[in-house]
Amino acid sequence: GAGVSQSPSNKVTEKGKDVELRCDPISGHTALYWYRQSLGQGLEFLIYFQGNSAPDKSGLPSDRFSAERTGGSVSTLTIQRTQQEDSAVYLCASSSHGGFNSYEQYFGPGTRLTVT
Amino acid sequence: AQSVAQPEDQVNVAEGNPLTVKCTYSVSGNPYLFWYVQYPNRGLQFLLKYITGDNLVKGSYGFEAEFNKSQTSFHLKKPSALVSDSALYFCAVRENNNDMRFGAGTRLTVKP
Secondary structure (H helix, E strand, C coil): CCCCEEECCEEEECCCCCEEEEEECCCCCCEEEEEEECCCCCEEEEEEEECCCCCECCCCCCCCEEEEEHHHCCEEEEECCCCHHHCEEEEEEEECCCCCCCCCCEECCCEEEEEC | CCEEECCCCEEEEECCCCEEECCEEECCCCCEEEEEEECCCCCEEEEEEECCCCCEEECHHHCEEEEECCCCEEEEEECCCCHHHCEEEEEEEECCCCCEEECCCEEEEEEC
């Protein structure tokens, strides 16, 4: 079946511009996560959504970052007034909830953001 | 909040030798532990997980990991490394909710 998809795959933007990154999770997965991976670095947690609960925004690095999840499915990560340090690969993952085969996350291919 | 540490940034082994990639965790409740692998220019792939049951967990590509509660560790192992195992490995931990935290990653290089 279809996996997690993200768009665009690559985004080059000028410093100060706003960008929107999209994530389509696996159908039926109630949990959705955003991470950031800088070149050669580990995964930095940004935000996670679980069903209709309030999202956990504890990983967002500044108020320039925000995310929405509409209808419990598609999510958009928005970065306002981009800075060069925002350059990274932004990864989205989803997981099901409940049952032994749940818990592991399925990752999308990522969006490579370059701020010039 | 849960956290996970991977004390080695880099692990180098010779092909055919056993490999170990270390991971320790911190949780207040019962841990759910995972290993993921990221091959060059590819997305993260799930390798194995420990939820409950046997402490030794077997996963994809011949990898296994041992859950050690007293040492709060979940080291990844393979008896005989392959050059194709060279990749970035991430340990992750989840508590009794759906929130997961990843380690910083360990780059494994297997030399012929």
